[in-house]
Amino acid sequence: MSRIRLLPEILASQVAAGEVIERPASVVKELVENSIDAGARKIEVSIRRGGISLIRVVDDGSGMDRDDALLSLERHATSKIRTANDLAAIATLGFRGEALPSIASISRFRLTTREPDAVAGTEIIVVGGKIETVRDAGEAPGTQIEVRSIFYNLPARRKFLRSENTESRNLEHQLHLQATGHPEIAFAFVRDERVVFQLPAAPSLVDRIRDLHGKELVDRLLPVEETKNARIRVRGLIGQAGVSRQTRAQQLVFVNGRAVENAVLSAALREGYHTALMKGQFPVTFLFLDLDPAAVDVNVHPAKREVRFRDPNGVREAVVAAVRRTLESGRSEWQQQFRAPDPVAGIVDPGLSRAPEAVPIGPGSPIPATTEALPSFRAQPNESLPSISASAWNDQPAAAARDRQFQIIGVLNK
Known part of the structure; x- marks a missing residue:
């Protein structure tokens, strides 16, 4: 039987x-x-x-x-x-x-x-x-x-x-x-x-994210510069350096409009952020990848959550380059906020353009004349002060030049 x-x-x-x-x-x-x-x-x-x-x-x-x-x-x-x-x-x-x-x-x-x-x-x-x-x-x-x-x-x-x-x-x-x-x-x-x-x-996309997550998150996102004339188009928004979460709940990646989970994409995001992401944290991304449907296989998982790429290295390099380029542009804008404004040519302080006028002393002048004798002063040597040699005074310009070699290159965030 x-x-x-x-x-x-x-x-x-x-x-x-x-x-x-x-x-x-x-x-x-x-x-x-x-x-x-x-x-x-x-x-x-x-x-x-x-x-x-x-x-x-x-x-x-x-x-x-x-x-x-x-x-x-x-x-x-x-x-x-x-x-x-x-x-x-x-x-x-x-x-x-x-x-x-x-x-x-x-x-x-x-x-x-x-x-x-x-x-x-x-x-x-x-x-x-x-x-x-x-x-x-x-x-x-x-x-x-x-x-x-x-x-x-x-x-x-x-x-x-x-x-x-x-x-x-x-x-x-x-x-x-x-x-x-x-x-x-x-x-x-x-x-x-x-x-x-x-x-x-x-x-x-910015308006939709604002409706879902609020204006505060949108203000901390950077637009991804789209790559032109490329087989893989990367667009969307990613979080600034330091914007992270303890889970992947807001690490969203879409391939041809489909939300997917892929180890290649997760590794590419982490590589793109590099030191801008703390250990154990996950970036906030709303990243969209548009590529030829023939270059991606969605027939992997019954629930269609996972995909495979025909050229995973090319996809990884495109994502890493897009993330690094976006973070670099955001870093430049941040540094611009702390940079001193450049002087405007053609504008001269009127207080420095002419010599001060002489003010008369005496009748009719705001400064009255005085006939009182001023006490006379005579320089007295001070035995308690150490003497300063001429060579020490000559070394001051060299010390100032040495101090000018140091420059503030950034601000340390706690």
Whole structure:
């Protein structure tokens, strides 16, 4: 009797979902990435109980018709790639076609979508991976997805979830990543019927960081000078020398708009900061790398958190050079603040341009004349003072010249 059996489709989906969906924040990440790929300009995320009870993502993207909506719930069904050549040059955030079926297999799932020019939309209800209802819906253009009771059919996974506050913080951090990587999109986050933040579409990265982290942090960031005519474009903002954190929470690096974790990039940042970063501290960076999609492999981790570069040495050198160049420019601006102003040519002190006028003494003068005899003084030798030879007086210019050889080169910060 054979001991190897083919798993049922629902069970296989639940097993595969464990690789893609780790916690509620993973659900939000996958759904928001789909909204961005659909061309959404506004994304709203609502949760209850840290995302364990409810996750709702609403966007104003392109939407889907009924056939595409049903097909999106099939495993490995995607609109992002067509051939193996497309897999070698991925330009979108999603491409596997595993997110929606994985989420639907471990929750009570509801999908409503409508194309902008469609008369009616489509509503699909899935419970534990089984489609229960497909009907017309009168939703606004775009897509709305509700995920309720995550891991309700997998008690072993559900009991490993953290507290509601911890899951909410992880979910909010994921939204911060997406909002930072795409400042042109408006984001809203609602937690337990309370608006946590509402970010309008920002014209620049600086405005988005100011909305998320405040003006104080923005004032301590330096803009990265973009490299022109290069295969790797490095841009963004990095912290000044001395601006650091005890964790990597604000060490953000984006590759083609995707927030990633990579050992090459982490080592390049540390090498670029060098002595400007204390041991055990991590820099504050909002760094963006734009390069050819064919030069980076994002098909490494099921959650797409890690990437590999075709030319890691070239990427490292580009990041190190950009960081050092930016820190050097910031150091020059800092030194300029402590430099004495240069004298302006053509301006002469009027008090030094002419000799003092003689003041008469006597009648009609502010200085009255006196007829009292002034006591006479005669220099008396002082035996207690040591005599100073002529050679000692002649050595004073040499000592002054020697003192002028020392120069203040900086200020020591405590």
